[in-house]
Amino acid sequence: MRLLTDGPQTDLMFPDRVTLIQEVLASGLRGRGGGRFPTGLKLQAVAGRKRLVVANGCEGEPDSRKDHVLLSRSPHLVFDGISLACHAVGATEAVLCVHEGSPLLPGLRYALASRGTTGIRVVEVPRRYVASEESALVSFLGGGGAKPTVTPPRPTERGMLVDNVETLAQLAIVARVGARAFRDGETMLVTVPSGVHEVPVTTRVADLVAGPVLAGGCGGVWLSAARAADTAIGEAPGVAVLRAPRGCGLRDTASILAYLAAESARQCGPCMFGLPAIAADFAELANGVAGQALDRLRRRLPVITGRGACAHPDGAVRLAASALDVFAADVTAHTTGAGCTSTTRRTA
Amino acid sequence: MSTLKLDPIACRAHGLCAELLPEAIDLDEWGYPLLRGGDLPAHLLPDARRAAAACPALALRVTSDVSRGRPG
Numbered sequence: 001m002r003l004l005t006d007g008p009q010t011d012l013m014f015p016d017r018v019t020l021i022q023e024v025l026a027s028g029l030r031g032r033g034g035g036r037f038p039t040g041l042k043l044q045a046v047a048g049r050k051r052l053v054v055a056n057g058c059e060g061e062p063d064s065r066k067d068h069v070l071l072s073r074s075p076h077l078v079f080d081g082i083s084l085a086c087h088a089v090g091a092t093e094a095v096l097c098v099h100e101g102s103p104l105l106p107g108l109r110y111a112l113a114s115r116g117t118t119g120i121r122v123v124e125v126p127r128r129y130v131a132s133e134e135s136a137l138v139s140f141l142g143g144g145g146a147k148p149t150v151t152p153p154r155p156t157e158r159g160m161l162v163d164n165v166e167t168l169a170q171l172a173i174v175a176r177v178g179a180r181a182f183r184d185g186e187t188m189l190v191t192v193p194s195g196v197h198e199v200p201v202t203t204r205v206a207d208l209v210a211g212p213v214l215a216g217g218c219g220g221v222w223l224s225a226a227r228a229a230d231t232a233i234g235e236a237p238g239v240a241v242l243r244a245p246r247g248c249g250l251r252d253t254a255s256i257l258a259y260l261a262a263e264s265a266r267q268c269g270p271c272m273f274g275l276p277a278i279a280a281d282f283a284e285l286a287n288g289v290a291g292q293a294l295d296r297l298r299r300r301l302p303v304i305t306g307r308g309a310c311a312h313p314d315g316a317v318r319l320a321a322s323a324l325d326v327f328a329a330d331v332t333a334h335t336t337g338a339g340c341t342s343t344t345r346r347t348a
Numbered sequence: 349m350s351t352l353k354l355d356p357i358a359c360r361a362h363g364l365c366a367e368l369l370p371e372a373i374d375l376d377e378w379g380y381p382l383l384r385g386g387d388l389p390a391h392l393l394p395d396a397r398r399a400a401a402a403c404p405a406l407a408l409r410v411t412s413d414v415s416r417g418r419p420g
Contacts, residue, residue, distance in 0.1 A: 149357070150355055150356065150357055267356070267357045268356035268357055268359070269356070269359060269361055269376075269378055269379070269380035270356070270376065270378070270380055273378035273380075274376075274378070277378075300377075303376055303382070307356060307380070307382075308356055309356050309357050
């Protein structure tokens with residue numbers, strides 16, 4: 001248990017840059033913001049004249065609380081990670097992003113002030129789901145809107161390292177204990193209905209929340225009970241947040257899709273029009289209206305993926321497809337007018 | 349080899365590209381381009397360049413490099 005218990009580091013050690021990056025690569029650390037990209041590779045990819053580390057503490061996923069807990073209980077571990085990341089990529093400046101008006105702000109500013117001159121400043125970001133997407137943050141920091149932009153060029157190619165705050169905290173732990181010890185005892189933060197817990201990455205999803213379970217929040221997928229029993233939380237897609245269905249899984253999904261549709265940045269046609277369309281189809285399916293909703297969904301889902309500037313529409317499609325799979329019995333029940341299995345299913 | 353690349357933010361669904369290059373571009377139900385992936389056959393290159401030039405939003409281009417788009 002390190003992430004939630006580590007206090008201020010009185011003697012922050014900076015191994016040389018090359019060694020540090022090698023340790024991070026050897027540790028197998030992957031991003032904790034949902035993308036799960038190997039952190040060492042991202043460090044290596046930063047190129048360009050002016051370099052900046054962006055610590056993403058916005059936590060745009062509505063049900064996720066882990067970053068909030070981390071920033072509130074272990075801000076110094078996060079700041080250690082930011083400083084080490086700056087050292088690794090040759091940046092003299094860093095920003096820590098949180099949502100506008102976040103209750104974390106006073107505590108963060110106080111902790112930062114106690115560290116003296118750091119080159120780190122705290123920045124407030126608009127409270128929108130896509131505002132804390134990697135390229136949206138970069139756009140916002142550059143004076144543009146907090147909306148995703150077309151990539152390439154990726155942030156790393158523009159000299160910017162964007163990492164989730166937990167990833168940076170993990171990086172600080174790698175620097176302290178080394179790659180081997182890190183791998184042997186790797187833990188992560190996960191939000192479950194009872195709160196935020198620090199657990200070994202090998203913990204099965206089903207041991208935290210029995211399936212069927214929504215893994216990754218609105219940007220995640222439904223896992224069947226069998227898949228949940230078979231999947232380690234360290235391998236689960238999206239941000240580490242788990243919950244059971246709220247009543248009927250199809251109705252639950254319809255409500256998430258409506259949210260995702262409303263949160264579109266409305267820059268790209270397939271997202272701007274496709275997401276409301278599949279949200280409406282799912283609502284029809286959830287309401288048990290006899291009709292072509294299922295056929296339309298099957299036709300539309302493959303057409304929307306990969307055609308926006310960011311992964312927002314892809315996430316919605318992935319979620320919808322997983323719901324049709326995991327709640328297949330409900331789909332049949334709804335479309336044949338036989339009611340819904342959720343009236344008899346006991347959720348964990 | 350050349351491929352078609354679309355800037356999804358710039359695209360405004362004018363639909364000229366699909367008119368000029370129906371062999372490689374369809375429109376989805378909302379009027380946005382569906383690019384048939386892969387390399388452009390040589391005989392389509394002149395029409396592809398015309399389609400890219402005709403786009404009022406400058407959203408379409410014919411590229412001959414191998415730059416990667418956004419990974420899934």
